[in-house]
Amino acid sequence: VLVHELPTPALVVDLDRFDANVATMAARWPGTRLRPHVKAFKSTALARRLHDAGHTAFCCATVREVEGMAAAGLGDDLLLANEVVGPAAERLGAVARSGAARVTAAVDSDATVDAAAAAGITEVLIDVDCGLPRCGCDPADAGRLADRARRLGMAVRGVMGYEGHLMRADGATKQDDVAAAGAVVRAALAETGGDVVSGGGTGTWDLNDWATELQAGSYCLMDTEYVDHSPAFATALTLQATVVSSRPAWGVLDAGLKALGMDHGDPTVVGGDCWFVSDEHLTFGWGEAGRLAVGTPVRVVPAHVDPTVAYHERMHVVRGEEVVDQWPVDLRGW
Ligand SMILES: Cc1ncc(COP(=O)(O)O)c(C=O)c1O
Numbered sequence: 001v002l003v004h005e006l007p008t009p010a011l012v013v014d015l016d017r018f019d020a021n022v023a024t025m026a027a028r029w030p031g032t033r034l035r036p037h038v039k040a041f042k043s044t045a046l047a048r049r050l051h052d053a054g055h056t057a058f059c060c061a062t063v064r065e066v067e068g069m070a071a072a073g074l075g076d077d078l079l080l081a082n083e084v085v086g087p088a089a090e091r092l093g094a095v096a097r098s099g100a101a102r103v104t105a106a107v108d109s110d111a112t113v114d115a116a117a118a119a120g121i122t123e124v125l126i127d128v129d130c131g132l133p134r135c136g137c138d139p140a141d142a143g144r145l146a147d148r149a150r151r152l153g154m155a156v157r158g159v160m161g162y163e164g165h166l167m168r169a170d171g172a173t174k175q176d177d178v179a180a181a182g183a184v185v186r187a188a189l190a191e192t193g194g195d196v197v198s199g200g201g202t203g204t205w206d207l208n209d210w211a212t213e214l215q216a217g218s219y220c221l222m223d224t225e226y227v228d229h230s231p232a233f234a235t236a237l238t239l240q241a242t243v244v245s246s247r248p249a250w251g252v253l254d255a256g257l258k259a260l261g262m263d264h265g266d267p268t269v270v271g272g273d274c275w276f277v278s279d280e281h282l283t284f285g286w287g288e289a290g291r292l293a294v295g296t297p298v299r300v301v302p303a304h305v306d307p308t309v310a311y312h313e314r315m316h317v318v319r320g321e322e323v324v325d326q327w328p329v330d331l332r333g334w
Helices: 016-030 044-052 063-072 085-096 110-119 138-151 176-194 305-310
Strands: 009-013 057-060 079-080 104-105 123-127 155-161 197-199 236-244 250-254 272-278 281-286 298-300 314-319 324-326
Touching: 009 016, 016 044, 044 063, 044 079, 063 079, 063 085, 063 197, 079 305, 085 104, 085 110, 104 110, 110 123, 110 138, 123 138, 123 197, 123 281, 138 155, 138 176, 250 298
Parallel strands: 009 314, 057 079, 079 104, 104 123, 123 155, 155 197
Antiparallel strands: 009 236, 236 250, 236 298, 250 281, 272 281, 314 324
16 A cells, blocks of 8 residues: 555555654663653554664553553563542552553652552652653652652652653753752652652653653654754654645645644644634645645644644554554553
8 A cells, every 4th residue: 555545534654754753762861761651652663663663662642552562561570640639540550450461650749649559569769850841840849759659569660750841842941950859859859769760751862861761752753843843753653644726826734723723823734824723624725736636635734742642543653655554542542
């Protein structure tokens, strides 16, 4: 099958670009120095390729991702890099207790420490706020939370600090800001004990010198928004679409908001000019090639990889024009 013969809209991964991205990252963060974040691709088939490349430990953002990775035999060392309570914590504990995976939970409060212990989770990282106003405790509270976790019978592997506010920073202070975030996280480690410092991502892969393991995910597939900030990695994910209406000044593709993550802006139409996107359509101005006939295949490059992938059931893997594999997006949902 050739790529333009796929039913559209179809997510397409360029295997050579993907492999190059994986190799570039592995040269700086080899083996378990990298803890790839599966949230960016939600596919055990893709994760298995990273595992085969030596990256055997993974980050997950949802319990569903942990469950799916464990069921696929990719549970050597799974970190839920996110806080959970209630039924979600219980499900995470069930994976840990089943022995299907080594499970570590991020915790940042009494409630999440207690929920982890009650669920039978035995290992945690203390999640520390290093500048992103999201999860992560006050660094001054990290030692106390670690003591509480140990009192409840859990092992504290170390700390997590995700400097997400700096992934897309480009200014002259980026290096210093990443270092300052690292100083906060490292100081917290001195209070918590343990030897893991988990943090970083695609946007700080070449600046973060304080994480013992980098949590990058987007680098595998990339998108038009991220590639400006981390140009070492190439956009490997595109959406194959078809012209379904052709007018003198514009064309319409059969791919809209329900096939494209749009929170980072408009996608890029290869050979055209994206005007706007609606539920099931993308309207674009003709490029240099001029007006295209109804039925013409057109490639679109997404602006945000994570939500784009999550809209699809599978990725079609291509080498050149030939479809050589299919990777189910089997870790969707929560
Ligand atoms: C906790 C955490 N770690 C790491 C990442 C890094 O991901 P990326 O490589 O996409 O920047 C993310 C992305 O949002 C995240 O939420």
